[in-house]
Amino acid sequence: MKIQLPRENIILSEEKGEIRDGILYLHRNMFEEAMFELTYLMYGHVCYYCGKPITDISYSKEKRKGILKNSLDHLIPREFGGPSITDNLRPCCSGCNMKKGNMFPDEFRDFQEIMKMKNHREQKMSLKEFFSELDFIQEKRRYGEVQSLPDEWLEEPMKSVYVNFRLEDPIGTVFQRISQFYKKYKRIPYPIVVSGNKYLLDGFNSILFMKIERITRIETIKLENVIYDGLEMYTAHILSD
Numbered sequence: 001m002k003i004q005l006p007r008e009n010i011i012l013s014e015e016k017g018e019i020r021d022g023i024l025y026l027h028r029n030m031f032e033e034a035m036f037e038l039t040y041l042m043y044g045h046v047c048y049y050c051g052k053p054i055t056d057i058s059y060s061k062e063k064r065k066g067i068l069k070n071s072l073d074h075l076i077p078r079e080f081g082g083p084s085i086t087d088n089l090r091p092c093c094s095g096c097n098m099k100k101g102n103m104f105p106d107e108f109r110d111f112q113e114i115m116k117m118k119n120h121r122e123q124k125m126s127l128k129e130f131f132s133e134l135d136f137i138q139e140k141r142r143y144g145e146v147q148s149l150p151d152e153w154l155e156e157p158m159k160s161v162y163v164n165f166r167l168e169d170p171i172g173t174v175f176q177r178i179s180q181f182y183k184k185y186k187r188i189p190y191p192i193v194v195s196g197n198k199y200l201l202d203g204f205n206s207i208l209f210m211k212i213e214r215i216t217r218i219e220t221i222k223l224e225n226v227i228y229d230g231l232e233m234y235t236a237h238i239l240s241d
């Protein structure tokens with residue numbers, strides 16, 4: 001797929017990368033930060049859901065802890081494999097982000113409609129029905145019986161990718177979440193995101209888990225208009241023969 005990018009040529013902060021003739025060249029291993037910065041460039045500093053201005057934004061890896069988490073929404077929630085790409089990110093105030101939780105945008109709209117209802121008895125019934133339907137569909141998504149990501153984002157799984165093994169916390173919380181999820185649902189919840197020239201941009205823990213468990217297939221999103229051209233150490237890894 002090709003992700004949404006601004007039309008003009010742009011140089012990102014902190015030498016993360018630049019956009020030249022419709023291609024994003026990443027100079028550093030800061031893909032998520034680059035996506036955050038570009039999302040704000042394209043959508044402005046207002047909440048996508050309520051229109052409130054968003055302040056206190058940082059695109060820096062060191063400074064962003066806790067800040068950006070609350071000020072960007074994944075349209076398809078992270079829990080269901082929603083990737084951190086511009087197509088799936090929108091500026092979002094912390095209030096809306098908290099209320100939306102792990103709902104898809106249309107589910108969140110329905111929820112907000114119910115919250116506006118004046119009759120409390122009716123509202124209570126509608127909420128009960130809403131959440132029981134939500135639980136049902138969410139479990140189907142977890143089992144992969146209902147696909148969360150649009151078909152046009154997904155590629156055939158790749159035979160090999162380049163992976164950067166400079167890692168602070170190799171078996172951290174994300175890895176454990178994948179491992180627990182896999183035990184019950186028999187699938188990896190997070191797809192991998194790969195650049196046009198086959199560098200792993202996101203999904204390191206998914207790859208790690210695959211290699212340990214000898215899994216050979218994973219949902220793959222390949223970004224044709226993103227090229228990694230940095231100097232960090234990447235090594236080639238075979239995923240399947």
Ligand SMILES: [Zn+2]
Pocket residue numbers: 047048049050051052092093094095096097
């Ligand atoms: Zn809001």
